[in-house]
Amino acid sequence: MIIKILGSAAGGGFPQxxxxxxxxxxxxxxxxxxxxxxxxxxxxxxxxxxxxxxNASPDLRQQINDTPALHPSVDGGLRNSPIKAxxxxxxxxxxxxxxxxxxxxQKFSIYGSDRVLATLNANSIFNVCAPENVxxxxxxxxxxxxxxxxxxxxxLTVEAFAVPGKIALFLxxxxxxxxxxxxxxxxxxxxxxxxxxxxxxxxxxGCAEVDPPLAERxxxxxxxxxxGTLFTDDEMVVQGLxxxxxxxxxxxxxxxxxxxxxxxxxxxxxxxxxxHINNSNPVLDENSEARRIVDSAGWEVGFDGMxxxx
Amino acid sequence: MIIKILGSAAGGGFPQxxxxxxxxxxxxxxxxxxxxxxxxxxxxxxxxxxxxxxNASPDLRQQINDTPALHPSVDGGLRNSPIKAxxxxxxxxxxxxxxxxxxxxQKFSIYGSDRVLATLNANSIFNVCAPENVxxxxxxxxxxxxxxxxxxxxxLTVEAFAVPGKIALFLxxxxxxxxxxxxxxxxxxxxxxxxxxxxxxxxxxGCAEVDPPLAERxxxxxxxxxxGTLFTDDEMVVQGLxxxxxxxxxxxxxxxxxxxxxxxxxxxxxxxxxxHINNSNPVLDENSEARRIVDSAGWEVGFDGMxxxx
Numbered sequence: 001m002i003i004k005i006l007g008s009a010a011g012g013g014f015p016q017x018x019x020x021x022x023x024x025x026x027x028x029x030x031x032x033x034x035x036x037x038x039x040x041x042x043x044x045x046x047x048x049x050x051x052x053x054x055n056a057s058p059d060l061r062q063q064i065n066d067t068p069a070l071h072p073s074v075d076g077g078l079r080n081s082p083i084k085a086x087x088x089x090x091x092x093x094x095x096x097x098x099x100x101x102x103x104x105x106q107k108f109s110i111y112g113s114d115r116v117l118a119t120l121n122a123n124s125i126f127n128v129c130a131p132e133n134v135x136x137x138x139x140x141x142x143x144x145x146x147x148x149x150x151x152x153x154x155x156l157t158v159e160a161f162a163v164p165g166k167i168a169l170f171l172x173x174x175x176x177x178x179x180x181x182x183x184x185x186x187x188x189x190x191x192x193x194x195x196x197x198x199x200x201x202x203x204x205x206g207c208a209e210v211d212p213p214l215a216e217r218x219x220x221x222x223x224x225x226x227x228g229t230l231f232t233d234d235e236m237v238v239q240g241l242x243x244x245x246x247x248x249x250x251x252x253x254x255x256x257x258x259x260x261x262x263x264x265x266x267x268x269x270x271x272x273x274x275x276h277i278n279n280s281n282p283v284l285d286e287n288s289e290a291r292r293i294v295d296s297a298g299w300e301v302g303f304d305g306m307x308x309x310x
Numbered sequence: 311m312i313i314k315i316l317g318s319a320a321g322g323g324f325p326q327x328x329x330x331x332x333x334x335x336x337x338x339x340x341x342x343x344x345x346x347x348x349x350x351x352x353x354x355x356x357x358x359x360x361x362x363x364x365n366a367s368p369d370l371r372q373q374i375n376d377t378p379a380l381h382p383s384v385d386g387g388l389r390n391s392p393i394k395a396x397x398x399x400x401x402x403x404x405x406x407x408x409x410x411x412x413x414x415x416q417k418f419s420i421y422g423s424d425r426v427l428a429t430l431n432a433n434s435i436f437n438v439c440a441p442e443n444v445x446x447x448x449x450x451x452x453x454x455x456x457x458x459x460x461x462x463x464x465x466l467t468v469e470a471f472a473v474p475g476k477i478a479l480f481l482x483x484x485x486x487x488x489x490x491x492x493x494x495x496x497x498x499x500x501x502x503x504x505x506x507x508x509x510x511x512x513x514x515x516g517c518a519e520v521d522p523p524l525a526e527r528x529x530x531x532x533x534x535x536x537x538g539t540l541f542t543d544d545e546m547v548v549q550g551l552x553x554x555x556x557x558x559x560x561x562x563x564x565x566x567x568x569x570x571x572x573x574x575x576x577x578x579x580x581x582x583x584x585x586h587i588n589n590s591n592p593v594l595d596e597n598s599e600a601r602r603i604v605d606s607a608g609w610e611v612g613f614d615g616m617x618x619x620x
Contacts, residue, residue, distance in 0.1 A: 011413075015375070016414060017370075017374050017391065017411060017412065017414075018382055018391040018412075019382065019388070019389060019414070020382040020383065020384060020386055020387065020388055020389065020390055021388050021389075024382075025382075025384055029384075036375070038371075058368070058407075058410060058411055059371060059372070060327075061327060061348075061372075062369070062371075064327050065325070065346070071338060072328055072329065072330040073330065074330060074339075076330055077330065078329070078330055078550050078551055079328050079329060079330065079331075080330055081327065081328040093410050093413065093438050096435075097407070097410050100368060100403050100407050101368055102327065103321075103322070103403065104322055104326060104327075104328055104329070122434060123433040123434060123435050124433060125403060125406075125407070125433050125435065128403050239388070240388050241389070
């Protein structure tokens with residue numbers, strides 16, 4: 001199985017269009033130790049020819065251009081694409097907007113929870129992926145679903161499971177007691193398994209905490225890509241970028257007693273990679289103390305173009 | 311007045327993600343005489359500091375990254391942007407999707423016809439540009455509107471006018487007799503005027519024909535950016551890419567007795583630049599006969615990063 005990080009940044013990307021914070025300003029100025037990042041997406045393939053995307057970011061056109069494996073085959077028809085399926089983990093704009101780039105009558109499949117697909121159905125702009133060419137397939141949680149698209153069996157299964165999280169910001173309703181309108185399945189993690197080799201990995205780009213059921217599920221895994229949005233719970237508040245904590249945004253922080261380094265330490269996961277990294281996160285500076293802490297803890301910081309084989 | 315072409319390609323961009331046609335394959339392979347192009351958008355400014363976008367393409371994040379004039383000021387606040395307004399000419403995905411990139415609470419204004427704004431209102435995903443920060447302003451046709459945004463007067467007026475065209479593809483209804491559901495104002499052209507200098511230009515990225523009222527309006531203009539989607543009416547049919555002619559898609563062709571070269575020849579327009587160029591258009595090959603014809607006729611083929619001062 002081949003896994004490519006197409007985009008390793010959280011919503012807004014790195015730099016973010018309107019951000020003059022320390023890290024966005026530094027990467028824009030070309031400061032050493034920084035690299036630009038597009039928004040949150042992975043591409044996966046069992047055979048190297050047929051691919052599924054995990055989330056479709058607003059930067060998808062640029063990500064496809066930058067990834068030769070996702071170009072049309074020069075030996076294929078006038079219109080062809082190796083992208084056969086897209087799996088979306090929530091309805092955040094950084095995870096669904098890229099679908100709008102996948103128009104032009106190409107056949108592929110969209111997989112998501114019924115709650116996320118309902119958001120696509122409620123927004124007519126997603127009809128550029130016309131349902132007669134692009135079926136929208138709701139998967140049940142906690143059960144492996146075989147990925148197929150455009151008549152191709154991808155040789156991969158995806159098992160979606162609910163994780164502690166939050167509804168997409170643009171769908172939030174008032175009333176803090178209501179958890180902003182979130183319900184189970186608004187945010188999901190994925191377990192991807194190569195049918196032939198039985199190798200598997202976890203992809204959880206948004207997650208508010210590693211609670212006991214999640215810890216149990218990922219224990220002993222060979223590989224995980226996890227929500228690395230923020231390093232400390234209050235970093236956006238401290239940097240003056242927002243009044244919201246990581247928890248309020250539905251993201252676990254990397255550091256601290258309840259952070260992901262601590263939570264995954266006892267779980268014997270062989271390879272741990274952060275994705276969905278926000279422009280406020282000090283790990284974006286390769287020379288930072290935060291980065292040293294992450295490195296020392298045996299974690300990796302994902303970057304655009306990173307490839308893992310399993 | 312400064313005018314920058316952010317994106318010179320039609321919907322899908324160049325290359326298009328799933329296109330293995332001659333030109334997309336050539337540009338992807340790096341063949342000399344070709345350059346990649348992002349999707350349809352201009353940026354305009356009277357003072358060089360405050361900018362308005364004319365259309366917001368799906369490639370907007372990349373376009374902002376590639377255009378230093380659109381970066382936040384390093385002397386400004388933690389969040390700031392020189393982009394104060396966006397004017398949309400229709401509800402095509404290549405003209406509205408970029409709005410989704412302009413989130414994060416930044417104040418600016420969106421201008422469009424009431425029909426186009428109704429499409430934004432009907433798609434909740436555009437609420438990432440929350441109306442309390444980003445007012446949606448419907449302009450009347452045939453009357454200059456002063457552009458303002460985030461409390462700034464841009465020193466520019468925009469006059470929108472209906473042109474022969476078509477409704478956005480994803481909004482089309484069946485029934486050819488109904489013109490696919492189009493009404494006056496679904497596709498508009500813009501006349502932009504610098505208030506201080508009274509210099510003006512026309513921007514018409516989609517237009518099905520130059521009828522007598524349009525010819526009268528643009529006669530004697532100093533500068534026009536015009537729909538250069540297709541070179542010949544049937545080129546997508548001939549190339550096997552679609553069953554649709556330019557006319558069916560609501561686009562005038564460049565060549566032929568009813569094409570834009572012929573239509574604008576008697577109108578004494580000083581500078582004529584094609585934008586919204588489709589991946590099937592042979593003018594994308596700088597060594598083509600089509601390109602020679604366009605050059606000889608005194609037209610220019612717009613490209614990403616092209617700058618015009620007026």
